[in-house]
Amino acid sequence: MADIDLGDERAEELSTLQSIYPELTLHASDPFTAHIDLLVAPISTLPVIFEPDRDVRRLAYLPPLHVEITLPAEYPAAAPPAVKLSTTRSWLPTATLEALSKEARSLWAEYGGGPVLYAYVSYLQEAAETAFGLSELTLASGMKADLLAYSKQMKRELFDKETFDCGVCLEPKKGSACYRMERCNHVFCVACLQDYYANCIQEGDVDNVKCMSTECGTKKANRKKDRLSPKELLQIPLALETVQRYAKIKRKKKIEADPTIIFCPRSWCQGAMRTKKYPKITDVREMGESESEAEDPVAPEERKEATAGPEKRRVGTTGMDRLAVCEDCNLAFCTVCLASWHGDFVRCEPRDSSQLTEDDQASLNFIMRNTSPCPTCEVPCQKSYGCNHMTCFQCKTHFCYLCSAWLNPDQPYQHFNNKRNKGCYQRLMDMAEGDVAQADVRFGGRRGAEQVAEFWEQEAMRIQMELNEEDIRTGR
Incomplete structure (x- = not known):
């Protein structure tokens, strides 16, 4: 590194700025050139539109603003600092970068030729908090993966460094040992979440796999929204086998509560009919909110028809509407008579509902x-x-x-x-x-x-047996 004249006003200003911003780095060959990366974390998440798909994502963090400052020999009395701004993947518009660079000269003129580095860096930090005045950003879709990954990584890194009071055990924990709920942002330690959710799932109480804060779920309209998706449970993390059980139980409960679903007539199978409403689970690692929480309500006319019994369901059920296929054993059967599929034009009679295996x-x-x-x-x-x-x-x-x-x-x-x-x-x-x-x-x-x-049935059987024994004794 080149020798620094400690009596130089530029060196003194850079040294002071470095004490405020330890991340400020001086150039190896030029002691009056420094650079710093400023965090870009808008107070309100910035909508980013990725073209040509028009996919809109709200990002909490964007790649840092790289600031390179060179102080000429005439600085600060006769010349402003030379500033060069850039960002990774060039996500910030060129016009915005130019406007931010010009602000260094404006501040220098405003300060009357005095030191302006601290004021300029503070200005850039404040501008970053408002996303540099941008209301939205339009970028090429090729940048989406990198920007989303960066935002997620920064969110995790900053969270890990903080300290939180767990909402369950109330003990202070580092963020690296905690998890923030995606919908409500409540924070709990991972150990408490794993213990509670694993126990609920083991006992089949999947409706209580939701945020444990007393502030959540108080409004009836939001109770379903407060439940967690399999994808989020894996992020906590819970074991894959536990999350698979969670997803299967939730699906089973929905199917059993839906009167429009017909079950396979084979006594050894009893699987549900295939339906797009409740698709079979393939990979819980990809199951987000839309797949795990979407519960299409059964229309009143559907519920009335489904609960009316087979003989009533037959009315208005014609042709292929009667055909169902078991999702487990692939049996094609009639939803009216529950027999193997007999074709469109065969008249069938509903099976007596009293017939039980x-x-x-x-x-x-x-x-x-x-x-x-x-x-x-x-x-x-x-x-x-x-x-x-x-x-x-x-x-x-x-x-x-x-x-x-x-x-x-x-x-x-x-x-x-x-x-x-x-x-x-x-x-x-x-x-x-x-x-x-x-x-x-x-x-x-x-x-x-x-x-x-049952008592009187047993009494009747007992009396009948006594009468039969009396008839045998008397020879009647």
């Missing part, structure tokens, strides 16, 4: 004997332990496990303290160890009616 009947019997239905959505619920104040897993309705009565969420235990509720009075802790389907446990509502019906 042996396995279906066994499952139905178990559900009837060992679960209590939610009074709102009728989903069967089984208690594994605790009191008889239940909260429906699906719709969050509060209800009594003994009689399926709706409970006031503000005063759920009043039901068990009311003497008028003779069947449930002071029975809050009955079956605290779980539903074991004991014969001496009395239920009310639908389940109680099933108990009574």
